[in-house]
Amino acid sequence: MKVYAIYILNKAGGLIYQNDINPGLNKLSANDYLVLAGTIHGVHAIASKLKPTEFEPSSKPFGGEKEIPIESSATFSSSISVRDSTINNDVVNGRWNNPNTNNTGLRSIETDLFNVYVFQSLTGIKFILITSPNPIVHNVASLNLKINKGELNRQFDLAKEIFHNIYVTYSDYVMKDPFYSLEMPIKNNLFDSKIRELAK
Amino acid sequence: MSEEEIILPSIASGVKSLTVNDRPMHEFGYNPSLGPHSNEITESSLNILLNRKTISLTPTSTHSIYDRNILGTKKHELSISSLSFLFGEVVSWSHRSSKGIQDLENRLNGLGYKIGQRTLELVKLRERFKNTKREIRLVEMLQFIHSTLWKALFGESANELERSQDINNEYMITDNCPLMAKFINIPKDYGNLNCSALTAGIIEGALDSAGFYAHVSAHSVPTDYMPQRTVFLIKVEEEVLIREDLRGGPMN
Structure with a gap:
């Protein structure tokens, strides 16, 4: 998996950090990046409303992934997965309709050309990762080829790991910097180099 | 004891009904209507003082680095995060007041x-x-x-x-x-x-x-x-x- 870019959005959906690590994406104008960030922020919010607010835990099978295949007229097909791990874990804990988690909303968008992963911290900061597409495409499933479920999820798990590391680096090098003011754009060479290191 | 209402200078209107006869619960504590006399240590209040059991809301470990012997050979360690946050605040505090x-x-x-x-x-x-x-x-x-x-x-x-x-x-x-x-x-x-x-x-x-x-x-x-x-x-x-x-x- 190749990481193309890492974005960080603040609570209000403003782009506060942008790092194009590997070439592979078209350059946009500064304004368009802000629009892109705002759009993802909005889609994330809508997606978190898409899940059923109440359901019977017994009637639903465990495994909280709803795949919505999108038939698009564009040259690539895509599938958006709204992962809802509240279904997975919290049914067991009896907290399955607690909205007070960061587990709802848009988690990943997988297309033939690129993948987008979104991670929201409990404080509302969003980390967005744009990577190369899955080596095994979702479409293969329709060709009746046998693929392990783990194969498809491998990249998602990898992204999760990167998010974890980014979050740690963010808490260290951004939050502990006395010259940084909250919710403002991050201009930090030290943070830049650390992010570059871990996304290689 | 007269039934006249005593004017209590420093008490809000809600507690106006407090009279000389009102003793605080457990016979302990300052009663404004009695004055300094209410703080006298009597046998019952002494008992409360000695057997007072409180639960601290801020749990402090007795094994913190402040409680150890200053000469101790044990390593004195603290978290780098707390150090960084403290130092960051020191820097921005100094920055605010500097020219x-x-x-x-x-x-x-x-x-x-x-x-x-x-x-x-x-x-x-x-x-x-x-x-x-x-x-x-x-x-x-x-x-x-x-x-x-x-x-x-x-x-x-x-x-x-x-x-x-x-x-x-x-x-x-x-x-x-x-x-x-x-x-x-x-x-x-x-x-x-x-x-x-x-x-x-x-x-x-x-x-x-x-x-x-x-x-x-x-x-x-x-x-x-x-x-x-x-x-x-x-x-x-x-x-x-x-x-x-x-x-x-x-x-x-």
């Missing part, structure tokens, strides 16, 4: 100076049995700071201790990754500010109270792999060098 970058560095240096004076005492106290001698030569003193003091403060000794070749009163201690300023990124418009000025102040305080008068400053000398590399430049006063000469010339 410029130089002023900010001076303030940090001044704060460190006091820490240095105290740390020297503490480190010397803790190594009392191992090494009872007092450093009287400059190089020995610098080696003590470079290794022992640094280890006590930051857990490991500094990276290099050098002597300037051109100017004979300059010495340099290099730290490749200064612990205090580990997470601090200096914005571009702050020029050559280095927050390790506090550490420089610690060195200066320790040297001064040991009788080696010097001026210490911190300078960033980044390399590719060590962006935080800091050199502490120690400028020793002339009188110290004269004293060194009297004791048999510079030691090498």
Whole structure:
């Protein structure tokens, strides 16, 4: 998996950090990046409303992934997965309709050309990762080829790991910097180099 | 006892109904209608005082570093996060009240100076049995700071201790990754500010109270792999060098 870019959005959906690590994406104008960030922020919010607010835990099978295949007229097909791990874990804990988690909303968008992963911290900061597409495409499933479920999820798990590391680096090098003011754009060479290191 | 209502000066209207006959629960505590008399320790209130059981809402461990013996050989450790947040607040507090970058560095240096004076005492106290001698030569003193003091403060000794070749009163201690300023990124418009000025102040305080008068400053000398590399430049006063000469010339 190749990481193309890492974005960080603040609570209000403003782009506060942008790092194009590997070439592979078209350059946009500064304004368009802000629009892109705002759009993802909005889609994330809508997606978190898409899940059923109440359901019977017994009637639903465990495994909280709803795949919505999108038939698009564009040259690539895509599938958006709204992962809802509240279904997975919290049914067991009896907290399955607690909205007070960061587990709802848009988690990943997988297309033939690129993948987008979104991670929201409990404080509302969003980390967005744009990577190369899955080596095994979702479409293969329709060709009746046998693929392990783990194969498809491998990249998602990898992204999760990167998010974890980014979050740690963010808490260290951004939050502990006395010259940084909250919710403002991050201009930090030290943070830049650390992010570059871990996304290689 | 009259049934007249007593005017209570400092009590809000809601408690107006309090009368002389009202005693607080458990017969204990100040009753404004009785005055100082209510605070007298009687047999029942003494009982309450002695058997009082309270639950602290702020749990404090009795094994915190403050409760340990000051001479203890156990490692005194604390989390780097709390240190960084404290230091970050120190920096922004000094920054708020400073007039410029130089002023900010001076303030940090001044704060460190006091820490240095105290740390020297503490480190010397803790190594009392191992090494009872007092450093009287400059190089020995610098080696003590470079290794022992640094280890006590930051857990490991500094990276290099050098002597300037051109100017004979300059010495340099290099730290490749200064612990205090580990997470601090200096914005571009702050020029050559280095927050390790506090550490420089610690060195200066320790040297001064040991009788080696010097001026210490911190300078960033980044390399590719060590962006935080800091050199502490120690400028020793002339009188110290004269004293060194009297004791048999510079030691090498």
